[in-house]
Amino acid sequence: MTDIRTSSLSELAVVRHSPARAWAAERLFRLSARGVPVTVTLPSGERFGAGGPELRIERPHAFFSRLGADAKIGFGESYLAGDWSAEDDLADVLTPFAARIATLVPAPLQALRRFVDARKPASERNTVVNARGNISRHYDLSDELFAGFLDETMTYSSAWFERETEDLAVAQRRKIDAILDLAGVREGTSLLEIGTGWGELALRAARRGALVTTLTISAEQQTLARKRLAEAGAGDRVEVVLRDYREAVGRYDAIVSVEMIEAVGEEYWPAYVTTLDRLLVPGGRIGLQAITMPHDRMLATRRSYTWIHKYIFPGGQLMSVEAFEQAVRRYTGLRIRERRSLGESYAHTLRRWRTRFLDAWPQIAEAGFDDTFRRMWEFYLAYSEAGFRGEYLDVHQFGLVKPH
Template identity: 65%
Template structure:
């Protein structure tokens, strides 16, 4: 089994290790510092700057942010706040003993952190998304490879035994992660009626957990992925489960899928599609469903107004984690399905707090297993990058800024 994509091999040429010193612009740095000081003055956090100055409105037990190199920190914020904040953490210019706790108050107040008088300047300071990250057929393959072909060993180190890389849905407060993942899979498979003889299409294979679960129910599964690494390991796991005759793993774009299916399931895949392709994505799912068939989606969402305000921005997440990614709003998903398909909604369920819990477990396991990951050649900067990504995402769900839904649809007979 190949463990690391050649284009992303750990080392000095890896994207995270290319991070250099901050761009220098004293004027922008001073402006960024003023905005930051304004933003944190009412937050229930403690900001400790090197030299002894303290900011924030938090008490002695409030989350702590230590800015170890204020000059570099503010220069990065001045260059591009949406990217510089995370890059500064990667570079070790600021730190926190509990980064998810610290980032949660920021996420709770995200729309109002920047004064309204300055929000109109967004189009002048936000970096545009690179054209190369558009989710064309070839662009989607590149974008997916940059994340999912990173290394199967990295993902295996922090995911549970099911190798499921999406939110769990915990049936009880004391449930283990693997139980929560199986419960999530069963709920969405129940939603589409997957049982003996069901012809089921999965768009977005992951490492095969849903395909395995569906095949165990007796379904005949076709599952699509753009990741060669995922395909290889998913096929191995499917064969080890004795289900090779029930599951066909295809390295194929959803736009090129063929056939007619009783059920279609796609778990946290629409976030990699891009808004300009959402109509085509839903049209493809509609086309692939047989009359009377059912569609189950699991979707990460953000508030509609925030989606509209940020959809053109290039963020730290795009640059380092999910190039080409775009989180929709619930309204955008349901409007697109209504306007571009004949599908009818059959139900919806949100469980954002479960995603926060899932991400916390992943982050804690990632840090606990860091020595195993580092043994594959990954650097300390890579560790800080992933710690920030998982903490940043957890904070979004804890704050309610992000949510996750299971949505059901039916194609009329």
């Protein structure tokens, strides 16, 4: 793939066309749209769908060819290339599809998935070496990019809103405090954080009196997190370490990890949960936040290579609640004591991020990002929002304990 900052149209301009596959993709798309409350409009003026937000197909030949080549990647690539557009809000167009994603393809055709779905490349397996490259492709894009759409806390995970109109930073700090509460973090707690982000959780833990070790495999995040912690006067209570979770050492009273398990990959879920168990003292507690999907959909799509993998999170894999609970039971002595869902809050969070991203685009573009990147990031944020609004995705906070 080309440099993700300047993902020019040169790659997207190559449309693999198979008349038979494009024809089949068009027939299937038309059939699926009958039960989806959207309006699909073609350049000829033809309209179909069950009525609702308008999806305008600007270049039908390219659109259906990309769908026929690989629907899971082609739909998003078509948006990047300008083959289709949303007359209304992009997330409003995508949400009806997300809400019906399990039934868009008729059941008899779903059995053919293993023959047509692209498989995840071996180069994106989350080995200790590969994981750093996978993370770097996303988190090391640019501090200016993330500062452009995140709030003052620089927190890149779901907030917890009590009201939709609430300030984003307030909702983010509520989420962080809830995770720290689940882990029982207080004065004198030795705390391990897996996945530093840009340091806000470590800062709030330090202000409770905890001694914090926080792990990241992003060099740029390590640099900025250290700077932010030093400026906040917490540098002496927090150690920001460039280290993979599998290489972590020590014993801790508490462990926290927010939306990091999504980057682990199914192959390494056992290693992740056994690491939690290994590093936690008896009687210790864990606060963990994870994006989840329905168990049946996880099983059906676990081998598939998608647009999100190719363009946003290489090597990523979402768990179901059941999969997480099974891994904890099978590989550890930990016990899950608490669980809460924040899916609606994630939809609000993503809408705020997308609005802020588009408003800040002139400044973000100055960091070297092109217009195709803008469409890619807009689609990613809207696509994710649609997943939570359509209840295809959820996000959970888990409280775990290690028995004495």
